[in-house]
Amino acid sequence: QDYIPDENILKLLEKVISSFNTSPYPLLEKEREFLGVGLPLGNLTSQLFVNIYMNKFDQFMKHKLKMKYCIRYADDFVILSEDKKELENLIELIRNFLKNELKLELHPNKISIETFSSGVDFLGMVNFPKHKILRTKTKRRMFKKISKKREELKDKIISQESFNQSLQSYLGVLKHCEGRKIEWKIIQKNFA
Incomplete structure (x- = not known):
């Protein structure tokens, strides 16, 4: 309701969200804490919902922090700047905004400040000014999944x-x- 003022659209979205079955298994205490929170993953509307929800973040980055180069896909984002100190100062501002405004947390292992020459790691690729390569971890995962599929084919x-x-x-x-x-x-x- 905070994000979509149109009552008809809200009713439609409510139907979509409530159409998802929850697990028949009993929830753990920690899971009950988040009951009714989150997005129906796997549904095409998930992309719509995450963009509606994260719009507040986009506006914060653009208007409040005046960031020119912030690239976001769902809840993953990269900020580009020539000033390392500026990036270091942004971390706490962004962490506080996400926590207080959107009830989200920055993953501590996914925060890094890199030089352009070492590439920008984003969405499974390492991006350089004129080319991009597959992240090593993504490559390993890809070969592992292909091997699993090959075994499934062999086992019919x-x-x-x-x-x-x-x-x-x-x-x-x-x-x-x-x-x-x-x-x-x-x-x-x-x-072959």
């Missing part, structure tokens, strides 16, 4: 078509970065 848990669709999805990701060597490795392992 999935079809060849399903396996090929998964491979095409990973190969599609690689088109968005310098992934030719990885692409070649996947093709050799799975089609």
Whole structure:
């Protein structure tokens, strides 16, 4: 209601949210604390909800902190600046805003200040001024998932078509970065 003034849209969104089943298993005490909190993940409306909710953050970054280069996707964001001290000072301001205004917390292991020359790690890729590469952890996860799919194919848990669709999805990701060597490795392992 704080974010959407239109009653008809609110009623529609309420129907969408309430259409999600909750787990039939009893909740732990910590889980009960968050009952009714969060977004229905997996539903296309999740992207809409996160953007509506995080709009307050976007406005804070743009108008209050006057940040020119803040890039956000869902709840992941990167701030670009040539001034390291400015970035260091922003951390506490952002932490307080997220906690007090949106009831969110910065993940302590995901806060880092890097130079442009070492690349900007964002959404599974390390971005440089003129190119991007797949993050090492993302690459490892990709190969692990492909191996699992290959085993499922071998054990006839999935079809060849399903396996090929998964491979095409990973190969599609690689088109968005310098992934030719990885692409070649996947093709050799799975089609040779």
